[in-house]
Amino acid sequence: MKTLLNIDDGKKVKILKISGGKTVRQHLQCLGIHIGDIVILKKGSFLGGPVLLEVNGYDVALGRGVASKIEVEEVE
Amino acid sequence: MKIAFIGQPNAGKSTLFNGLAGYKTITANFPGQTVHYTISKVKVGEDIFEIVDLPGIYSLTAIDKAEFEARKYILSGQADVVINVIDASTLSRSLELTLQLTELQVPMVICLNMIDEARRKGLKIDTEKLSQIFGVPVIETIANKGIGIDKIFVSAKEVYQKKLIPKIQFFHRDIEERIEEIERTIPKNFFKNLPRRYIAVKLLEGDEELFEGVKSYSEILKKINHIREEIKITHGRDTDMVISSERHALTMNIFEEVTKIGEPLKTLREKVDDILTNRYLGYPLLFSIIFGIFFLVFEVGKIVEKPIVSLFELAIEKLPSIIKEGSLGFFLIKGLLEGFSGGMGVAIPYLIPFFIGLTILEDIGYLPRMAFLMDTVMHRIGLHGKSILPFVVSYGCNVAGVMATRILESQRDRFITAALSVFVPCAARTSVIFGIVGAFIGGTAVAAVYIFNILIIMLLGAILTKFAPEVTPGLIMEIPPLRAPTLKNVYMKTWLRLKDFITVAWPLLVVSSITLSLLEYLKVDIFLNKFLSPIVSLLLGLPEQVGITLLFGILRKELSMIMLFQAMHTTDLSAVMSNIQLIVFTVFTVFYMPCVGTIGALIKECGIKKMLIITVITLLVALILAFVSKIFLSFFI
Structure with missing residues (x-):
């Protein structure tokens, strides 16, 4: 299963599963990240750093820990 | 008349507030800059408006302490009019808060701020249609340039006098039936200044504060937990997730109905941004x-x-x-x-x-x-x-x-x-x-x-x-x-x-x-x-x-x-x-x-x-x- 950490920069992905507690899930929902949504991975994690996602036209940074909990598949 | 500015972090509430009240509060391009609220009285013609700048909140489910403060203020029912400030360029996400605000049943104005930003991203928003959907005025502003902010007081006065309460957007029928069931169950004096529907939805979502309040009614608590269990069985997910995806689906429907997405302008700004966060540079x-x-x-x-x-x-x-x-x-x-x-x-x-x-x-x-x-x-x-x-x-x-x-x-x-x-x-x-x-x-x-x-x-x-x-x-x-x-x-x-x-x-x-x-x-x-x-x-x-x-x-x-x-x-x-x-x-x-x-x-x-x-x-x-x-x-x- 691929997570946001195994995707190349610039790829479009669909979010399949968000593991982790309710708080993380709710927080992600607040920023417009839901299961089934399609997002673009703008910048992958580098040296344990965060990833940068583009969600419906705006950018969201997710720490490595959070990114590893989000399972995705590449689309297109 | 008390007007509260409510919106998601970094939507420009403080910038609008400063534009209206003179410079009173510190703004920044950072989500969550405002951590406590500022109140100011403004006289426009004969009317005195009391305006409140609240910390940004992503939803009425408070996650951090600043959000909790803002939510407490909103729920206290002190505001006569709510100005829902939206960063127009993040409309798809911001509407989720708007949906929750409609449940509070307070006269509301929707303010699409940073409309220039949205245009730059290729978003064309049909404000007329958005206004029809929610039944309240929708205004466009560019707060940092002072464009459109004069319309705020006019609209606020209008919704206050005409008591323009936003229309509730309904979920799927099966969920709505459950909500009604809970509405009927909760006693009359329970959080009496909150609308019934709001309480029912929040109880379904498992809101801690409301659950604390319902604890003393063991019969009701049992019934609510039973309903939550049933929904979990029929939908295969926890109720908070069910409600959240219902809301998300509604939001996306409205978003698609009111916006046309064109080509975003790729400018120097994106290039600079790319370099600033470049892994080497x-x-x-x-x-x-x-x-x-x-x-x-x-x-x-x-x-x-x-x-x-x-x-x-x-x-x-x-x-x-x-x-x-x-x-x-x-x-x-x-x-x-x-x-x-x-x-x-x-x-x-x-x-x-x-x-x-x-x-x-x-x-x-x-x-x-x-x-x-x-x-x-x-x-x-x-x-x-x-x-x-x-x-x-x-x-x-x-x-x-x-x-x-x-x-x-x-x-x-x-x-x-x-x-x-x-x-x-x-x-x-x-x-x-x-x-x-x-x-x-x-x-x-x-x-x-x-x-x-x-x-x-x-x-x-x-x-x-x-x-x-x-x-x-x-x-x-x-x-x-x-x-x-x-x-x-x-x-x-x-x-x-x-x-x-x-x-x-x-x-x-x-x-x-x-x-x-x-x-x-x-x-x-x-x-x-x-x-x-x-x-x-x-x-x-x-x-x-x-x-x-x-x-x-x-x-x-x-x-x-x-x-x-x-x-x-x-x-x-x-x-x-x-x-x-x-x-x-x-x-x-x-x-x-x-x-x-x-x-x-x-x-x-x-x-x-x-x-x-x-x-x-x-x-x-x-x-x-x-x-x-x-x-x-x-x-x-």
Whole structure:
């Protein structure tokens, strides 16, 4: 299963599963990240750093820990 | 009429508020900048509007403390009209909050702010249609340019008079039936100022506050839990997730109905942004930007400081020829002059360029990018990228820094960040570092003090994490687009921050300076110094007169330097103290005890017990570091 950490920069992905507690899930929902949504991975994690996602036209940074909990598949 | 500005973080509520109320609150291009609310009365024609600027909230499910405060205000039912401020470029997400606000059944205006930003991203929004869907007026604004903000009061008055309550957008039928069922179950007097439907939906979502309230009705609690279980079985997911996806589906439907998406404009801005957060170039840029600001602050400050200070010195030298030396009047006037000189000559020349630099960084939106870059480093000390904001703000003022910890989600993160923030040299301590180490030893020594300070903070962070292991999942943060700062905002914000110093800190400086003069006249200072001398002289190897200056430093950190000039009876410290003593004094002043203002902020944010823990830690750290510096430096100098 691929997570946001195994995707190349610039790829479009669909979010399949968000593991982790309710708080993380709710927080992600607040920023417009839901299961089934399609997002673009703008910048992958580098040296344990965060990833940068583009969600419906705006950018969201997710720490490595959070990114590893989000399972995705590449689309297109 | 009370108007509350409600919207998601960084939607521009404070900018709108400032546009309407005159400059009253600090804005920045950072989600969660406003941590407490500001109220202002505005008179338009015959009408008096009371407007409230609330911290941004992503939803009515409060995640961090600032959100909780905002939610509490909204639910208290004090607002007559709600202005739902939306960053039009993030409409798809922002509408989720709008949907929740409709459930509160308060007259509402939807304000699509940053409409220029949305156009740039290729979003075309049909405001007419959006207005039809919710049954309330929709207005377009560009707050930072002042465009469209005049429409706010007009619309607010209209919805208030016509009682234009937003239309509720319904979920799927099966869920709606469940909601009705709960609405019928809950007793009439239960949270009676909240709409029934809102309570029912929140109970389905498992809202902690409402569940606490329903606990005493065991029958009802049982029924609600039963309904939640049933939904879980039929939908295969927890009810909070079911409601959330219902809301998401509704939002996306509305979003698709009212917007047309065209080609976004790719501009220079995107290219710059790409370089700022580039994995290789980002860090050297970060370093040069921070170093550049400190360099400028130092250079500009030095040029201004010299003539002002020498002017006051001249006046003090001339003093004995006007008034008899040693008389009460002489001491009082000397204290007054020294207090003024301290504020005007030492603090302000460094504060102004520093505030300008900080404001520009904030308004451009560089701070979230810093958080992005620093996330890895912050994990090393058991925190994540967002904690960088309280740290950066602390370089201006620890009080603001400690308050900024509200943007963090967990109590543990807030405590550790607050504890570390108070070690960050604020503007006051910056003036001590520049005024003592900078003026008498040199620029390299100043840089060394800062780097030493950062290393110690990181070390402390690593130690504190050992006691409270990291449990937070990490960074989840929006990175807003870069924006060009406006001259007006930079000017107003610098002035607002400076005003704080002039009206609060400076009088305190002058009064304390006079008090010290008086103590000297009454010879009480000798007694206090004797009392402190075991620590000051024996342990730290400083002159005995320094003792009392450290006591004053608890009021305001720069006081210890001003008092030091006075206690040593000269502004040329290098004549009476060795370089080691100057460094030991500075190190101690930088690290020991938060000032009274910060102590107050710590009590408010963390409670008395944690404030005491933090204070004890700072004292211990300061003593150890000052002592070690004394021993260590004596080998080299």
